[in-house]
Amino acid sequence: MPNEGSYGVALERSRRVEAGLKDHPEKYVMLTGDRPTGRLHLGHYFGTLRGRVELQNLGVRTNVLIADYQVITDRDTTEHIQDNVYNMVMDYLACGIDPDKTMIYCHSAVPACNQLMLPFLSLVSEAELQRNPTVKAEMEASGHELTGLLLTYPVHQACDILFCKGNVVPVGRDQLPHIEITRQIARRFNKRYGKVFPEVDALLSDTPLLPGLDGRKMSKSYGNAVSISMTAEETAKRIKKSQTDGERKITFDPENRPGISGLLSTAAICTGRSEAEIADEIGDAGAGALKKYVTNAVNEYFAPIRERRHQYENDLDYVKDVLHEGNRKANELAEATLAEVHEAMGMTY
Incomplete structure (x- = not known):
């Protein structure tokens, strides 16, 4: 039994x-x-x-x-x-x-x-x-x-x-x-x-557990989390500062490329697309293009939530x-x- x-x-x-x-x-x-x-x-x-x-x-x-x-x-x-x-x-x-x-x-x-x-x-x-x-x-x-x-x-x-x-x-x-x-x-x-x-x-x-921007567990203490209360500008700054690697081609590989993969997971959950699909689309455009994509995905998804939150702040x-x-x-x-x-x-x- x-x-x-x-x-x-x-x-x-x-x-x-x-x-x-x-x-x-x-x-x-x-x-x-x-x-x-x-x-x-x-x-x-x-x-x-x-x-x-x-x-x-x-x-x-x-x-x-x-x-x-x-x-x-x-x-x-x-x-x-x-x-x-x-x-x-x-x-x-x-x-x-x-x-x-x-x-x-x-x-x-x-x-x-x-x-x-x-x-x-x-x-x-x-x-x-x-x-x-x-x-x-x-x-x-x-x-x-x-x-x-x-x-x-x-x-x-x-x-x-x-x-x-x-x-x-x-x-x-x-x-x-x-x-x-x-x-x-x-x-x-x-x-x-x-x-x-x-x-x-x-x-x-x-x-699945959403990893932080660096692929580790998402945590305020690691500085790898985007808070719901952040503005669009603060979000862009946090994502821009996230660590990636020197390889130009974007691939989803959580074990060997945690930073790139953490960013891809964030974009995927905000857009409803798969990590692999987003990685293929960005291809050789590099980490800068990926960060831009992730920033837009997060800010677009959370825009109405943040707008409501702003009303409660006041x-x-x-x-x-x-x-x-x-x-x-x-x-x-x-x-x-x-x-x-x-x-x-x-x-x-």
Whole structure:
């Protein structure tokens, strides 16, 4: 019998969810989110934001978390956090997330959600938390010591998913261990105290990870990302500065020509063409011609998004209102769920 936590089983469940989403979107509650550590970029847009908008427009009950508490899992400062949060809301709105259909809220504003940590921590062992590969990877990537918050990060994520009775979470393959822990916590709680929480499934993305302009992972710290909030001029400057190689003929070869291939991937996803087709078209015109093509492709695709974003930049009161309303709705939901948890545990006095 296949291991329930295996990729094969998760993929099969994900396919069933996809079919169900089309036929009965109203049966699904989706939760996803981002840590406000900087500006959202093209990788975020094509990797998750576009998919969130599609689910929202299908009629799925969508919830987007700005995970401000999770910023301090692997860093020692919350400098710029308020600015990052407001800019994240602007990005969401500009990309098509509709606050009338999607609840946008902040971790720190929903105390009842975070109170679920206490009963949930009693349902997992230290060994299970220590084994979680994504926690290990995040610790190594940041170079930060293993804090209690980082160790219990998967439990915090379970609170985020289950407080709103989420039953589907869009993730990449590397995040599957988090979904498995959430499913275990829900099952153990239901078995011990009575049915309160739903079964949770991963909705696995088939969108390939968009590399940065230099072929490495897209990251603000590498300087290889184009942010959604950049102007057309800033985008052109960022692409122009990206490193390529001395070979004139343009070919798609991610292993041997990461810079050229990263640029081709960006152009391909913005135009709907293949990397090879674009490479053939540019041919011997060289990296300068490729950069010009990529700049035009990105700026053309993001022009309407940036135009909408500019309107929100000039209306911070509206951005704050969206967040306040999302926080209010999240608190209502969290308090109702916490009341159910207390009732199930016999803790109503």
